[in-house]
Amino acid sequence: MQFIDQAEIEVYGGKGGDGIVAFRREKYVPAGGPAGGNGGKGGSVILMAVTNLQTLLDFHYARTFQAEDGKRGGPNNCTGAGGSDRLIEVPCGTLVLDIDTESVLGDLVSEGQTLCVAQGGKGGLGNRHFLSNQNRAPEYALPGLAGEYRRLRLELKLLAEVGIIGLPNAGKSTLISALSSARPKIADYPFTTLIPNLGVVRKPTGDGTVFADIPGLIAGAHQGVGLGHDFLRHIERTRLLLHLVDITSSDPIADYQIIQQELSAYGRGLSDRHQIIALNKIDATSSQLVAQITSELGQLTPVPIFAISAVTRTGLDVLLATVWETLDHNII
Numbered sequence: 001m002q003f004i005d006q007a008e009i010e011v012y013g014g015k016g017g018d019g020i021v022a023f024r025r026e027k028y029v030p031a032g033g034p035a036g037g038n039g040g041k042g043g044s045v046i047l048m049a050v051t052n053l054q055t056l057l058d059f060h061y062a063r064t065f066q067a068e069d070g071k072r073g074g075p076n077n078c079t080g081a082g083g084s085d086r087l088i089e090v091p092c093g094t095l096v097l098d099i100d101t102e103s104v105l106g107d108l109v110s111e112g113q114t115l116c117v118a119q120g121g122k123g124g125l126g127n128r129h130f131l132s133n134q135n136r137a138p139e140y141a142l143p144g145l146a147g148e149y150r151r152l153r154l155e156l157k158l159l160a161e162v163g164i165i166g167l168p169n170a171g172k173s174t175l176i177s178a179l180s181s182a183r184p185k186i187a188d189y190p191f192t193t194l195i196p197n198l199g200v201v202r203k204p205t206g207d208g209t210v211f212a213d214i215p216g217l218i219a220g221a222h223q224g225v226g227l228g229h230d231f232l233r234h235i236e237r238t239r240l241l242l243h244l245v246d247i248t249s250s251d252p253i254a255d256y257q258i259i260q261q262e263l264s265a266y267g268r269g270l271s272d273r274h275q276i277i278a279l280n281k282i283d284a285t286s287s288q289l290v291a292q293i294t295s296e297l298g299q300l301t302p303v304p305i306f307a308i309s310a311v312t313r314t315g316l317d318v319l320l321a322t323v324w325e326t327l328d329h330n331i332i
Contacts, residue, residue: 005156007059008099011118013147014042014083017070019124021141024076034137036127037073039144042120043083049108053091054198056156067118070144073126083120091156093237099151109237117152121145160198160212161327163235165263166244167255168215171280173197175244175310176213179320203324212238235263240274240326245297247279247307252293253300274326275303278319283309 017039024032045067068083096105096115106115124142131138164172180199197215200208214235235241243259245252256277264271277297282290290307297305304322308315 005056005158007056007154008063009059009152009154010064011045011086011088011150011152012064012066013044013118013120013149014067015069015146016040016042016121016123016144017072017080017083018143019126019129019141020073020075021127021139022075023137034127034131035075035077036141037075037078037080038126038129039073039123040070040080040082041123042070042144042147043067043085044116044120044147045086045088045118047088047090047094047096047106047108047115047117049092049094049111049113050089051092051111053089055091056094056154059154067120067147069147070120070123072144073123073141077126077128080123082123085120090154093157095155095157097153097155099153105152118148118150121147157237158198158212160210160237161239162201162209162211162242162323163238163240164211164213164242164244165235165259166280167246167249167258170244170246170255171310172213172215172244175242175278175280175308176211178310178313178316179211201320209324209327211242235270235273238273240276240323241270242323243275243277244280245277245293246281247290247293248281248284252279253296256297256300275301276319276322276326277301277303277305278315279305279307280310282307283312283314 019038020036022034022036024035026032045065065086065088067086070083071080073080090108092109092111092113094108096108096117097103098105105117108115122145124144127138127141130140164176166172176197176199179201197213199211199213201211202208241263243256245256249255260271263273279290279293279297294305294307306315306319306322308319310316
């Protein structure tokens, strides 16, 4: 499945039905008077969050959505039927913005949450509405009003409590596959992962917590370098960042600092998000180097530092215990 996390669509509320001019004509009723009914209200366009969608791919094929128009009024003071609403399903975590005003209309994060993005137009008034002592037989009615029109930008931000970040080839995909049933593509070259991967990691209590493997972060990511700029937004919803550092790289300390600089440059509170550092691939290096890098990182940051190997699953139990404690006790 292709992962699409941004889309632009146009939505049209339904037009209100026209009011009509009609008069009551019945036997033995010599002065029936005006009896033109009002038009029905146009349908509205409504977005609804669902859990069975994980991408905005559908909106690359259908970009225009219109609700049903209201029906015109009828004789005998009958109001026209209202138009049906247009219900559009979007993934949970979809942020909705008005392109023309750059304003945020809503943030759909929970199953079943709805947002009306284009109101239907009001129905026109029939001639019955204009009856007065001065005008006993009005011969005019009002047309229905046009529905609301908007151009929208949809941005999907993944709903995950823990975001796994790090430079390419740090072992993020290997870690999420070791912790969960997710099976992302894994290879020994950078940028193997081109889309965020989600995996549910089970707690000892049996509850599931969603982890997200955020790909493509490199120096300059916040300016659009590499793939990181496309996926930094997905970190915004995470409660905890698990920063993976490849201890076998030429300079693990510099690798750590690059990611921290990108989080700070991107803004939106990412640099202040609670973090846990995991030095990965300790199976491929000496214990002396692990101790040295741990000591040097400890002088740069007060956050917890763990030495793990995602391949051999060394140290994962201790790491997860700290993750659960941090999330459960709201140490964030």
